[in-house]
Amino acid sequence: MAGFFLPEGFEAAIGLEVHLHLRTETKMFCACRADYFGSPPNAQTCPVCLGLPGSLPVPNKRAVEYGLRLALALQSKVPERLLFHRKNYFYPDLPKNYQITQYDLPIGLGGRLPFGERAIRIRRLHLEEDAGKSLHLEDRTLLDLNRAGSPLIELVTEPDLKNPEEARLFLQRIQALVQTLGLSEATPEEGKLRADVNVSVRRKGEALGTKVEIKNLNSFKSVQRALEYEIRRQTEILRRNERVRPATMAFDEGSGKTFPMRTKEEEADYRYFPEPDLPPVPIPRAWVEEVRRGLPELPWEKEARYLALGLKPKDAEVLAYTPSLAWFYDQALALGEASPQALANWLLADLSGLLNDRGISLEKTRITPSAFTRLVQLFERGEITSRTAKDLLPELLLGEDPEKLVEERGLKAVTDEGALERVVQEVIQAMPEAAKSVQEGKLKAMDALVGQVMRKTQGQAKPDLVRALLRKALGVG
Ligand code: ADP
Ligand code: ZN
Ligand code: MG
Numbered sequence: 001m002a003g004f005f006l007p008e009g010f011e012a013a014i015g016l017e018v019h020l021h022l023r024t025e026t027k028m029f030c031a032c033r034a035d036y037f038g039s040p041p042n043a044q045t046c047p048v049c050l051g052l053p054g055s056l057p058v059p060n061k062r063a064v065e066y067g068l069r070l071a072l073a074l075q076s077k078v079p080e081r082l083l084f085h086r087k088n089y090f091y092p093d094l095p096k097n098y099q100i101t102q103y104d105l106p107i108g109l110g111g112r113l114p115f116g117e118r119a120i121r122i123r124r125l126h127l128e129e130d131a132g133k134s135l136h137l138e139d140r141t142l143l144d145l146n147r148a149g150s151p152l153i154e155l156v157t158e159p160d161l162k163n164p165e166e167a168r169l170f171l172q173r174i175q176a177l178v179q180t181l182g183l184s185e186a187t188p189e190e191g192k193l194r195a196d197v198n199v200s201v202r203r204k205g206e207a208l209g210t211k212v213e214i215k216n217l218n219s220f221k222s223v224q225r226a227l228e229y230e231i232r233r234q235t236e237i238l239r240r241n242e243r244v245r246p247a248t249m250a251f252d253e254g255s256g257k258t259f260p261m262r263t264k265e266e267e268a269d270y271r272y273f274p275e276p277d278l279p280p281v282p283i284p285r286a287w288v289e290e291v292r293r294g295l296p297e298l299p300w301e302k303e304a305r306y307l308a309l310g311l312k313p314k315d316a317e318v319l320a321y322t323p324s325l326a327w328f329y330d331q332a333l334a335l336g337e338a339s340p341q342a343l344a345n346w347l348l349a350d351l352s353g354l355l356n357d358r359g360i361s362l363e364k365t366r367i368t369p370s371a372f373t374r375l376v377q378l379f380e381r382g383e384i385t386s387r388t389a390k391d392l393l394p395e396l397l398l399g400e401d402p403e404k405l406v407e408e409r410g411l412k413a414v415t416d417e418g419a420l421e422r423v424v425q426e427v428i429q430a431m432p433e434a435a436k437s438v439q440e441g442k443l444k445a446m447d448a449l450v451g452q453v454m455r456k457t458q459g460q461a462k463p464d465l466v467r468a469l470l471r472k473a474l475g476v477g
Contacts, residue, residue, distance in 0.1 A: 004163065004164055004165065004224075004228050006162075006163060006231065007231075007232070007235045009203060009204055010201050010202065010203060010204065010235050010238070011162070011201070011202055011203075011204050011205075012162060012163060012199060012200065012201050012202075012227075012231050013159035013160075013161070013162070013199070013200050013202070013208050013209070013211075014159060014160075014161035014162070014163075014164075014166070014167050014197060014198065014199045014227060015123075015156070015157050015158060015159035015160070015161070015197075015198040015199075015211075016155075016156075016157045016161070016167060016170065016171070016195050016196070016197055016198070017154060017155070017156050017157075017195065017196040017197075017198070018154070018155045018156075018157075018171065018174055018193065018194070018195050019130075019152050019153070019154050019193070019194045019195070019196075020152060020153045020154075020155065020174075020178055020183075020184040020186055020192070020193055021130070021150065021151075021152060021184055021185070021186075021190075021191070021192035021193070022034070022062075022063050022066050022150075022151040022152065022153060022183055022184055023035075023066075023182065023183055023184055023185060024060055024062045024063050024066065024151055025062070026060055026062075027044075027049055027060065027129070027149040027150050027151060028057075028059070028060050028063055028100070028127070028128070028129040028130075028149055028150065028151035028152075029048055029049070029057030029058055029059060029060065029100065029129060029149060029278075030046050030048035030049050030055075030057065030058070030149055031046065032044045032045060032046050032048075032049055032149065034150045034151060036146035036147065036150070037190065039146055041142070041144040041146065042143075042144055042145050042146060043146065044146040045145050045146065045148070048149065049095070049129075049145065049148045049149030050095050050145060050148070051095035051096030051097075056277050057100060057275075057277055057278055059084070059278065059281055060151060063127060063151040064082070064107065064127065064281065064283075065291060066151075066153070066181075066183035066184075067107035067108065067125060067126075067127045067153055068107060068283070068287075068288065068291045069181050069183055069291055069294075069295065070107075070108065070125055070153060070155070070177075070178065070181060070183060071107050071108030071111065071125055072288070072291060072292050072295060073177060073181060073295060073298055074108065074111035074112060074113060074122050074125070074177075075110075075111050075112055076107075076108030076109055076110055076111030076122060076124070076125055077108065077109045077110055077111075078107065078108060078283055078288055079105045079106075079107075079109070079283065080282065080283060080285075081105065081280040081281060081282045081283060082102065082105055082106070082107060082127070082280065082281040082283060083102065083103070083104065083105040083274055083275075083280050083281075084100050084101070084102055084127075084274070084275040084278045084281075085100070085101055085102060085103035085104075085272045085273060085274055085275055086098040086099070086100060086101075086271075086272065086273055086274075086275050087099045087100075087101045087103075087270045087272055088270055088271045088272075089269070089270060091131065092134055092141065092143060093131045093132035093133055093134045093143060093145070093148065094131045094132070094148075095132065095145060095148060099128060099129060099131065100128065100129050100275050100278070101126060101127075101128035101129070101154075102126035102127055102128065103126075103272050103274075105280070106124050106125060106126035106127070107125050107126060107127050107153075108122070108124060108125035108126075109124050110122065110123070110124070111125070113157075113170070113173060113174070113177070114300040115166075115169075115170065115173070118160075120157055120158070120160045120161060120170055121157065121158035121160050122155060122156070122157055122158070123156040123157060123158050124155075124156050125153055125154070125155050125156075126153070126154050127151065127152070127153060128151075128152050128153075128154055129148070129149045129150065129151065129152065130147050130148065130149065130150045130151075130152050131147065131148055132144055132145035132146070132147050132148035133145075133146075133147050153183075153184070155174065157170070159198065159200070159208060159211070163227075163231075164223070164224040164225075164227035164228050164231070165224065167197060167223055167224065167227055168220045168221075168223055168224045171193070171195060171220050171223060172220065172321065173299065173321060174186070174193075175193060176299050176320075176321040176322065176323055177298065177299055179323045180296055180297075180298065180299055180323045180326075181295070181296065182296075188218050188219050188220060189218075189219070191218060194216060194217070194218055195217050195223055196213055196214065196215045196216065196217070197213070197214045197217060197223055197226065197227060198211045198212070198213045198214075199211060199212060199214070199227055199230050199231060199234070200212070200234070200244070201231055201234040201235050201238060201244070202238075203238065209234070209238075209244060210243065210244045210245070210246050211246065212230060212234065212244065212246065212247050212248075212249055212258075213247070213248045213249065214226045214227075214230060214248075214249045214250065214251055214258055215248060215249070215250055215261060216250065217251060222251055222253060225251070225256055226251035226258055229251075229256055229257055229258055230249070230258050233258065247260050247261075248260070248261045249261055299320045299321050299323075299326075300320070302319070302320035302326055303316050303317055303319075303320035303321075306319055306320060306340070306344075309340040310340060310341060311340055311341055311344050312341070312344075315341070315344045315345075315348055318348060319344060319347075319348070324361065324362055324363060325347060325348070325352070325362065328347065328362055328369050328372070329343060329344065329347055329369075331369030331370075332347070332369040332370075332372050332373040332376075333373070335369055335370045335373050336370070336373035336374060336376075336377050337377055338373045338376040338377045338380055339380060342376050342379075342380055343372075343373060343376055346372070346375075346376050346379075346389075347372070350389075350390060350393055351367075351372070351393060354393055354394060354397070365397040365398075366397065366398055366399030367396045367397050367399070368399075371396050371400070371401055371402055372396065374401075374402050374403060375389055375392060375393070375396060375402040376389070378402060378403070378406060382413060382462065383406070383412055383413055384406055384411055384412065384413050384460070385413050385459060385460055385461070385462055385463075387459040387460075388406075388411050388413070388459060388460060391459075392405055392406075392411075411460060412460065413460050413461065413462060414457045414460050414461040414462075417465070417469070420453075420457070420461055420465065420466065420469055421469055421473070423453055423456050423457060423461075424453060424466070424469045424470055424473050425473065426456070427449055427452045427453050427456065427470075428449070428470075428473060428474065430452070431448065431449060431452060433445075434448045434449050435449065435474060438470075438474050438476060439474055439475070439476060446467070446470065449470050450463060450466050450467055450470065453466045453470070454466065
């Protein structure tokens, strides 16, 4: 994508509201399955999530624990007790006509996500239940309430992000974080990570401008595109010396434009009040400490560790913020003697490239970290050439063992100089013209000779060594 540049003389501020679907077994306040994907419509429902009279909600402890994990990872303040509130609004997919959410005592207050040299401030994290889904057909609308009542964390940032690219990066980092914490799959394509974005533009140096909210963006790409469009639109308004009006907008993927959705509810419209069916939930400090002790290594901690191992900064970052790769890398690192940077190179360039070409993910293949690290080791020790290692990689994806393949096929690199010298002599005799050209200083001809030696050794000689032996044999410097 071509870079997006903020219009000269203007600055933007972006704040995100991210909804994360929690990976609990059951819903937020009832025993229905939270993983309803693939269930027939309305199969995962009960009186509680249908909002039938007389039913009572019970908070899901695991969901609270997940909230706690995220709050602690982001250094948010966790209150002594949680309170649930009702947020009242009417919509067909909201069977109770209110959503149980949190208001003034949410699971996390404040916090920060490390972001390069700075940190993005987190305003709050709260637990809430999701709504159902409306399915709009030509002549009617169908309701599927399987999603109703499933557990969400909403994370709200301060308006600290400066451009669309940062917004996308922030979302990727949140995704990596919650996947590392094991609390959400955070897959936008399944609706398990959804973002509302808030954006304002101002002249450089001025106070924050009026914000516009863009709702329900369901891919990182649309977040970025919607912001780019909206920043341009607001800048044009300011250039005409007009005012941006506060609004809630939607984004149309087709045209790439934002359009007004509805006038925004004021907070008072929601008539928040404490949920009378749920007493406050105490959060004992001992539990907080237990959860804190159980936190895994966080992505920015991983990044620091990789940097300390001497990885290139970009590689350290990519690995640390791609949990599936980080896991594989750490296993590979632990299981062998391959050097950290060589492992990173082979993982991020060759293996990832291969997976990209084939459109599969690492987990779908049968390559083990051990086989991978042994392949890299064979290469690093000079026992196979990089050509051979590259050729074997696709077979490792099928579960093959590198040493076994090298042994069976006699792929050991030709490092025996005597054997190689004989091949060099053969090639010089077979290609006298080329040999003569090299001796006359036409170094281009050298490539032809090297190529021929490589062919004769089936790519198992080290090119540097071949070159050196050819030079020696031809008596050139
Ligand atoms: P509202 O009351 O309209 O919901 P909030 O103050 O609760 O607004 O903020 C919602 C989100 O909007 C937050 O992520 C916040 O960072 C962001 N936000 C608030 N003010 C601005 C602004 N002037 N420009 C950009 N984003 C903003
Ligand atoms: Zn239910
Ligand atoms: Mg708000």
